[in-house]
Amino acid sequence: xxxxxxxxxxIVGFTELLEAQRYPFRTFSIEEGLSExxxxxxxxxxxxxxxxxxxxxxxxxxxxxxxxxxxxxxxxSSRIRSLFKDSKGKxxxxxxAGVNYWHADSIxxxxxxxxxxxxTVISMYEDRLGDFWxxxxxxxxxxxSEGQLLTQYSTSNGMVDNRxxxxxxxxxxEIWFATREGITILRDGNFVNITEDDGLPNQxxxxxxxxxxxxxxxxxxxxxxxxxxxQFIQLDEDDGLVNDLVQTLSIAEDGGIWVGTEEGAxxxxxxxxQNYTVESGLSTEMMFSSMLDLEGNxxxxxxxxxxxxxxxxxxxxxxxxxxxxxxxxxxxxxxxxDRFWIATYGGGITSLENGTFNDHNVNSRxxxxxxxxxxxxxxxxxxxxxxxxxAYIKDGRVKAFSDDEFPYPRVxxxxxASDGTYWISTYDDGIIHYRNGEFxxxxxxxxxxxxxxxxxxxxxxxxxWIATYGGxxxxxxxxFQSFAIQEGLPNNAVMNLLKDDKGRIWASTFGGIAWFxxxxxxxxxxxxxxxxxxxxxxxxxxxxxxxxxxxxxVVRFDxxxxxxxxPEEQRQAFKVLNKEQGLIANELNLGAVYExxxxxxxxxxxxxxxxxxxxxxxxxxxxxxxxxxxxxxSGREYRPDERFLLSHEENNIExxxxxxxxxxxxxxxxxxxxxxxxxxxxxxxARSVKYPSLPPGEYTFQVHAxxxxxxxxxDIEKVKFTITAPFxxxxxxxxLMLAVVVGxxxxxxxxxxxxxxxxxxxxxVRIASDLxxxxxxxLTEIALQSDFLQAGDADTEFKKSLEQIGxxxxxxxxxxxxxVWSIDARNDTLGDLTDRMQDYILHTLExxxxxxxxxxxNLNMENKLPVSVKxxxxxxxxxxxxxxAKYSNGDRVDIKMENQNGYFEFLIADNGTSGKxxxxxxxxxxxxxxxxxxIGADITINTEDGYSIKVEGKLNTN
Numbered sequence: 007x008x009x010x011x012x013x014x015x016x017i018v019g020f021t022e023l024l025e026a027q028r029y030p031f032r033t034f035s036i037e038e039g040l041s042e043x044x045x046x047x048x049x050x051x052x053x054x055x056x057x058x059x060x061x062x063x064x065x066x067x068x069x070x071x072x073x074x075x076x077x078x079x080x081x082x083s084s085r086i087r088s089l090f091k092d093s094k095g096k097x098x099x100x101x102x103a104g105v106n107y108w109h110a111d112s113i114x115x116x117x118x119x120x121x122x123x124x125x126t127v128i129s130m131y132e133d134r135l136g137d138f139w140x141x142x143x144x145x146x147x148x149x150x151s152e153g154q155l156l157t158q159y160s161t162s163n164g165m166v167d168n169r170x171x172x173x174x175x176x177x178x179x180e181i182w183f184a185t186r187e188g189i190t191i192l193r194d195g196n197f198v199n200i201t202e203d204d205g206l207p208n209q210x211x212x213x214x215x216x217x218x219x220x221x222x223x224x225x226x227x228x229x230x231x232x233x234x235x236x237q238f239i240q241l242d243e244d245d246g247l248v249n250d251l252v253q254t255l256s257i258a259e260d261g262g263i264w265v266g267t268e269e270g271a272x273x274x275x276x277x278x279x280q281n282y283t284v285e286s287g288l289s290t291e292m293m294f295s296s297m298l299d300l301e302g303n304x305x306x307x308x309x310x311x312x313x314x315x316x317x318x319x320x321x322x323x324x325x326x327x328x329x330x331x332x333x334x335x336x337x338x339x340x341x342x343x344d345r346f347w348i349a350t351y352g353g354g355i356t357s358l359e360n361g362t363f364n365d366h367n368v369n370s371r372x373x374x375x376x377x378x379x380x381x382x383x384x385x386x387x388x389x390x391x392x393x394x395x396x397a398y399i400k401d402g403r404v405k406a407f408s409d410d411e412f413p414y415p416r417v418x419x420x421x422x423a424s425d426g427t428y429w430i431s432t433y434d435d436g437i438i439h440y441r442n443g444e445f446x447x448x449x450x451x452x453x454x455x456x457x458x459x460x461x462x463x464x465x466x467x468x469x470x471w472i473a474t475y476g477g478x479x480x481x482x483x484x485x486f487q488s489f490a491i492q493e494g495l496p497n498n499a500v501m502n503l504l505k506d507d508k509g510r511i512w513a514s515t516f517g518g519i520a521w522f523x524x525x526x527x528x529x530x531x532x533x534x535x536x537x538x539x540x541x542x543x544x545x546x547x548x549x550x551x552x553x554x555x556x557x558x559x560v561v562r563f564d565x566x567x568x569x570x571x572x573p574e575e576q577r578q579a580f581k582v583l584n585k586e587q588g589l590i591a592n593e594l595n596l597g598a599v600y601e602x603x604x605x606x607x608x609x610x611x612x613x614x615x616x617x618x619x620x621x622x623x624x625x626x627x628x629x630x631x632x633x634x635x636x637x638x639x640s641g642r643e644y645r646p647d648e649r650f651l652l653s654h655e656e657n658n659i660e661x662x663x664x665x666x667x668x669x670x671x672x673x674x675x676x677x678x679x680x681x682x683x684x685x686x687x688x689x690x691x692a693r694s695v696k697y698p699s700l701p702p703g704e705y706t707f708q709v710h711a712x713x714x715x716x717x718x719x720x721d722i723e724k725v726k727f728t729i730t731a732p733f734x735x736x737x738x739x740x741x742l743m744l745a746v747v748v749g750x751x752x753x754x755x756x757x758x759x760x761x762x763x764x765x766x767x768x769x770x771v772r773i774a775s776d777l778x779x780x781x782x783x784x785l786t787e788i789a790l791q792s793d794f795l796q797a798g799d800a801d802t803e804f805k806k807s808l809e810q811i812g813x814x815x816x817x818x819x820x821x822x823x824x825x826v827w828s829i830d831a832r833n834d835t836l837g838d839l840t841d842r843m844q845d846y847i848l849h850t851l852e853x854x855x856x857x858x859x860x861x862x863x864n865l866n867m868e869n870k871l872p873v874s875v876k877x878x879x880x881x882x883x884x885x886x887x888x889x890x891a892k893y894s895n896g897d898r899v900d901i902k903m904e905n906q907n908g909y910f911e912f913l914i915a916d917n918g919t920s921g922k923x924x925x926x927x928x929x930x931x932x933x934x935x936x937x938x939x940x941i942g943a944d945i946t947i948n949t950e951d952g953y954s955i956k957v958e959g960k961l962n963t964n
Contacts, residue, residue, distance in 0.1 A: 010460065029134065030321045030588020031287035035312030039072035041065055045307025048297035049089035051097050051108075052711025054631035054666030056299065058313060059086035064099060067669030068635070068664040073314060080113035081106055082123060092138070100127030105140060109646070121156050122148060131173035133181060141170025147183060163188045164197035172214040174222070184214035190226070207231055207240040213255045215263070223263055225252035230265055230274065246279035248272045256296040256304060265302050266293030271306055271316075280319070287323075288314055301628045301669050313451060320622040321588030325614030329363040331356050338600030339381045341399060346602070348615060349377040351595075353391065372397055379597065381420040383428075392418030406857030412445060419461040419597065429470060430460040437472055444893035453486025455479045460501050461597060466509040471777055473500035478513060478527075494522050494527035501596050502543040507550060514541035514554060519563075522658075530568075535577035537561055545599045547607060547620060553735065555594030559584025560609055560618075579715035581625065583618070583957040586670045586723035590614045630665035630674055632710050634725055637661055646725045654732040659698040664693055665711030665719065678709040702731035788815045836905070837867030840877055843883055843901065851892050851899065856916075861902035878937040879912060879957065882945070884956045885930050886914045894918040894953055907958055910943070915954030 035043050041063035048854025049057045058065040063084050064075040076084045084104035090098040097108040104112050104122035130139030138150045146160030160168050164503045167185035172244035174182050181192040188201035188209035201210045208228030215223045222233035229242030229250040237898045242250045249269035262275045269291050270283035284291055290311030297305045303453060306314040323796040324330050332353025339347050345357045345366075353376055354369035369375055373393035380573040381389045387398040394419050397406035422428060428440040435447035449457050454487035456476030463471050469482035477490035477498045490498050503510040504687045511522040517539050518531035532539055538556035545553045552563035560583045568579035584592045591613035598610025607618045644650050646661075665674035676845040678695055682703055688695075709726045712718045733739050827842060840862050847858050871879075890899060896918025903912045932949060936944035936956065943959030 019775045029287045030317045032315040033289040040312050041074045043310050043312045045295055045313050046087050047089040047295045048305050048307050049091050052095040057089050057097055059089045061085050068666055069668050087128045088130055092132045098130050100130055102126040129170050129172050133175050134469050139173050141173055144168050159771040166199040171212055174214050174216045175214055177220045184211040188692040212253050215257050217254045217257045223255055225255045227251055248281040253294050255297040259302050264296055266296045268292045301626055311465050315586050317588050320619045322617045333614050335615040336595050336606050339380035339382050339388055349380045351376050364579055373406050378418050384424045389420040391927050392618045420463045423464050429462040431461055455488040462504050463503045463505050475499045485760050496529035496531050504544045512544050514544040516540055534579050537582050540592045543597045543599050547601050548605055557593045559592045571641040590616045625715040626713050629719050630667040630711045630713050632665045632719040632723050634663045634723045649726045654702055658698045661707055662694045663709045667685045667713045670714045673714045675712045681706045702729045704728045741798045801902050834870045836865050836869050857898045859900045863902040875941050878941050882934045882937050885934050912957040916952050918952045
């Protein structure tokens with residue numbers, strides 16, 4: 007009997023303890039962006055977004071931000087009453103003006119559902135055949151097959167009521183309709199009604215669900231009803247339900263059922279109810295809707311309090327609203343009477359018993375209420391370190407040391423060594439060694455690294471390790487040895503020490519944690535994956551994991567995974583538990599950690615205390631779904647699901663993405679990469695990344711995400727885009743510029759060449775004029791003087807010499823005349839050449855009485871010839887004419903010249919026979935051949951049948 011009574015008392019005490027706890031509910035309301043605080047329904051799509059139906063707008067939530075949709079976005083009405091996800095991933099939206107659905111990032115209407123435009127749709131369901139059922143508030147239920155017309159069923163067809171609150175289907179194909187007047191079942195094409203007259207415990211029904219076992223759960227205004235084996239079983243307040251006015255039901259993964267009522271929520275595991283109220287953390291009493299998400303979390307939509315997300319019962323929180331004397335919790339301990347005590351800064355100490363806080367009048371007997379540490383020794387004395395001194399409690403009696411006995415304030419830690427002595431850490435007076443009833447002070451003068459001591463522990467070898475603000479001091483066999491940054495510590499401000507189950511010494515500092523390898527400390531910092539640099543404590547629990555208190559929450563550290571894994575696995579060895587998982591506050595207090603006999607961890611924070619059950623915490627094994635939600639280019643938004651083309655001026659790009667994870671949305675780790683810019687995957691916890699001043703090119707941005715448990719998103723999201731090059735970097739521009747440069751060079755070259763040619767022509771004219779006027783005149787004068795002298799008295803020999811001089815001068819003048827003609831730029835046309843040829847023919851062949859025929863019809867007489875061409879052709883012509891004049895016995899000479907398409911031909915021939923048998927070599931013939939080669943022409947000399955010379959080739963005439 008006593009044993010049974012003890013069990014009952016334990017159960018009652020445990021129940022009271024649960025009632026006092028504040029559970030980790032996260033609330034989202036208007037302040038976070040929800041369009042209205044009344045949430046009528048909830049749904050989650052295949053992409054991971056959570057949809058919320060409110061009385062003013064539709065909301066899509068990604069864990070951080072709400073996106074609101076109203077009538078201007080395509081809704082029939084902004085007063086949304088129901089939501090439903092079908093088998094194709096569409097989100098159906100029931101409002102007070104009919105039905106819409108969300109698909110492919112936009113809201114759509116269905117013309118075939120226009121009959122519902124004037125009706126309030128409060129429930130929706132898709133049966134196993136793919137037909138949709140739309141329950142209305144007063145107009146019955148409407149059946150819709152895609153592409154088919156609607157069929158209406160109401161009381162006129164045999165239904166019990168026209169207000170259809172919920173719809174569900176059993177394994178046998180029965181469709182159940184929950185109404186305000188009972189249940190209607192569509193069975194084998196017929197409607198069957200069940201009311202209170204048929205054994206239904208309560209017919210005012212608000213919700214209805216069918217679980218995996220084909221059990222029907224019915225939420226009514228009289229409690230929860232279970233239909234199993236053709237029996238209705240009612241569960242109400244007498245069975246532990248928080249309230250009989252049930253509004254919503256959701257079935258959990260383990261088969262339990264969540265019940266939302268007008269006074270909170272209950273979870274029924276098949277045996278008992280666990281209740282959650284405003285005191286437990288709910289935002290308001292009345293729950294209106296519920297949903298289980300893909301991660302197994304329960305969402306509870308409320309009437310006036312937004313939506314509540316429950317993350318599990320592994321955290322229980324206590325603050326001043328629950329009776330805690332101060333929100334700054336600094337230490338924990340159990341005394342000799344097995345009472346659990348909590349130390350606070352400013353509120354003294356208090357015990358937690360049966361869900362209530364009680365100091366048992368201890369604080370009034372302590373010299374100070376600013377308590378830093380609690381410690382229970384082997385004699386069952388609970389030591390209390392305070393800002394104003396030291397005390398201990400034994401058998402309910404308080405022993406406070408006077409200033410004369412213990413003149414050292416701000417006691418931060420008490421440690422009992424294996425030899426029965428005590429080491430008492432003080433904030434400014436070093437460490438106090440208490441042995442044989444006396445206190446002995448040890449300071450920096452004796453070898454401590456600093457007098458600001460926070461904690462001490464004992465090593466396996468009996469050494470005492472002392473944490474100070476100047477490093478760590480090890481006291482062994484009467485000698486002090488200090489360790490600081492030079493010996494591997496990440497920071498000299500050491501706040502906590504730990505000896506783990508392998509005997510290793512760990513230190514937590516302002517710069518990270520470190521472990522002693524026997525010679526020096528090996529540090530682990532943020533560069534190694536530690537989430538925060540400030541580490542207030544480090545603790546190892548019974549399963550070997552390390553728990554580190556930081557300013558960002560409690561870090562769970564798996565040392566085996568860290569030491570045995572690759573760099574990527576090393577980072578996954580750290581997992582943060584903070585307010586998102588239910589911790590009462592993110593910032594912990596120095597040394598405020600305790601593990602009780604059940605394995606629960608107690609954490610002291612700046613806002614109260616949290617009790618954590620590590621055995622119940624499973625983390626989140628569901629990988630996040632990652633989405634690129636926006637692309638902002640120089641202030642302009644682009645759709646991330648379409649490839650887009652940007653100009654070179656639109657090169658400042660921001661990508662916004664979201665990893666959908668509701669267990670810890672702010673602890674998502676993203677990896678992103680922009681091909682062509684990033685050498686490899688870049689890691690960040692931010693939900694956006696910017697790329698300023700991107701060069702032209704084709705790009706692909708990729709991103710994926712990892713949750714707190716290291717599960718990566720299954721897909722990599724991508725955005726492809728192109729930044730076009732400016733016109734000055736386009737290929738056609740470079741060709742154009744090359745052409746312009748070549749043109750300019752050519753222009754300058756031609757200009758220079760033309761100037762040179764003009765200068766040369768002017769020089770040629772001047773030289774020709776000078777030769778003609780000066781040299782020619784002088785030679786002519788010499789010839790005339792020789793003639794004059796010949797007319798006088800002179801001997802015969804002298805006259806012969808004068809005659810020779812005259813002839814030679816006239817010959818030179820004739821040659822000079824040819825030279826002057828050839829270099830004179832005024833004689834460069836084909837017309838000048840042919841005129842010169844004709845003049846020479848008349849002068850040379852006039853006395854021969856030969857007929858000369860000219861064929862110059864195909865020549866453009868205005869075309870100019872280069873000097874070399876003109877000169878060599880003319881000299882070849884002269885040599886040929888002279889040969890004809892000397893040797894020909896013919897009476898006709900034919901001269902032909904033509905120039906067609908750059909092909910030049912010159913021919914001179916007589917009709918004589920004197921050329922037959924003559925030799926084909928000689929000085930004159932060699933000269934003609936040489937002159938033809940100078941101008942790149944071919945020359946043919948024929949002496950077999952008369953005399954003919956033909957010159958042909960590509961000659962550059964202008």
